[in-house]
Amino acid sequence: MIHNFNYHQATSLKETLSLLEKCRDDYKIICGGQSLLILMRQGLVAPENLIDIKRVKEMSYIDYDPKNGLKIGAATTHREIEKSPLIKKYFPVLAEMEKNLASIQTRNWGTIGGNLAHGDPAGDPGPILIASNATVKLASLERERILPLGDFFIDIFETTLEEGELLIEIQVPILPKKTAMAYEKFNIIKNNQGIVSVAASVTMAEDGVRCKDARIVLGAAAATPLRAKKAEQMLIGKKIDTKLLAIVGKKASEESDPISDIHATETYRRFLVKNLTINVTRKAWEQAKAAG
Numbered sequence: 001m002i003h004n005f006n007y008h009q010a011t012s013l014k015e016t017l018s019l020l021e022k023c024r025d026d027y028k029i030i031c032g033g034q035s036l037l038i039l040m041r042q043g044l045v046a047p048e049n050l051i052d053i054k055r056v057k058e059m060s061y062i063d064y065d066p067k068n069g070l071k072i073g074a075a076t077t078h079r080e081i082e083k084s085p086l087i088k089k090y091f092p093v094l095a096e097m098e099k100n101l102a103s104i105q106t107r108n109w110g111t112i113g114g115n116l117a118h119g120d121p122a123g124d125p126g127p128i129l130i131a132s133n134a135t136v137k138l139a140s141l142e143r144e145r146i147l148p149l150g151d152f153f154i155d156i157f158e159t160t161l162e163e164g165e166l167l168i169e170i171q172v173p174i175l176p177k178k179t180a181m182a183y184e185k186f187n188i189i190k191n192n193q194g195i196v197s198v199a200a201s202v203t204m205a206e207d208g209v210r211c212k213d214a215r216i217v218l219g220a221a222a223a224t225p226l227r228a229k230k231a232e233q234m235l236i237g238k239k240i241d242t243k244l245l246a247i248v249g250k251k252a253s254e255e256s257d258p259i260s261d262i263h264a265t266e267t268y269r270r271f272l273v274k275n276l277t278i279n280v281t282r283k284a285w286e287q288a289k290a291a292g
């Protein structure tokens with residue numbers, strides 16, 4: 001059973017920030033409730049005040065401009081992202097991922113901001129957005145700040161959000177020329193969180209032969225989404241082939257720090273990291289080659 005709480009429904013950003021300040025001692029923000037209500041039902045979270053931002057329309061948008069890239073309001077639902085012509089055109093890997101995130105019912109309510117703020121290392125959007133160099137905009141009554149998404153996650157279910165602070169926007173820069181991205185998750189239950197997931201972004205060099213830049217981000221393989229930086233370095237300046245991919249997959253597996261739980265052992269997760277890294281890096285590389 002859910003405990004008693006004071007319910008506050010905000011209809012504007014200004015009102016939300018004032019409510020956060022007013023309830024500073026004991027509150028939780030709720031947007032789609034797809035993650036928070038589970039915790040409340042289990043009694044793991046029992047806030048005195050629940051601040052509902054679902055009706056804050058100014059936090060729900062998808063904008064694109066050719067200089068700054070994509071801007072996604074934190075209260076935008078997964079389904080809106082999946083269906084957006086702008087996302088399909090400029091960031092297709094995100095639209096594809098959304099198709100496999102939970103059920104349509106959950107995607108209709110759950111939001112990108114709620115997903116990131118929940119801080120679950122198995123969340124799907126985190127690895128893709130970090131691989132694309134995304135930043136997040138946070139706001140409180142006192143200030144606004146923008147930081148790389150990679151710095152937003154601190155620990156399992158823990159983010160850098162401070163008391164009185166709201167995640168308001170996700171910003172995705174334009175991908176560099178000759179860059180392609182790929183994402184895969186391995187799961188046992190279809191359309192559920194992955195046992196492990198991997199996102200890769202690969203940029204082809206001007207010579208059309210070598211890799212200029214690479215980012216590999218692992219999901220559910222550590223306490224937060226994790227960049228496999230040593231594996232990335234092995235790709236830069238090289239022509240990517242099957243032999244190199246095998247070495248890179250092994251390195252990413254060594255860099256991961258997975259747990260054993262009821263879904264999979266640590267050893268099995270490392271095995272998955274290795275193979276998913278090989279798959280997604282190859283996929284991104286082939287697409288980058290085709291784009292060049």
Ligand SMILES: Cc1cc2nc3c(=O)[nH]c(=O)nc-3n(C[C@H](O)[C@H](O)[C@H](O)COP(=O)(O)OP(=O)(O)OC[C@H]3O[C@@H](n4cnc5c(N)ncnc54)[C@H](O)[C@@H]3O)c2cc1C
Nearest residue numbers: 031032033034035036102110111114117123124167192193
């Ligand atoms: C059956 C099921 C299957 C799922 N499968 C997947 C899956 O395959 N992949 C995946 O990634 N996720 C999955 N999820 C998780 C879920 O879809 C996301 O975590 C969801 O998108 C959260 O968004 P929300 O708006 O519902 O957040 P809420 O539940 O409302 O909030 C989640 C947390 O974020 C905080 N919060 C919300 N919005 C903000 C904000 N703007 N600023 C600051 N803090 C905020 C809340 O206080 C709370 O702590 C699944 C969930 C369910 C129920």
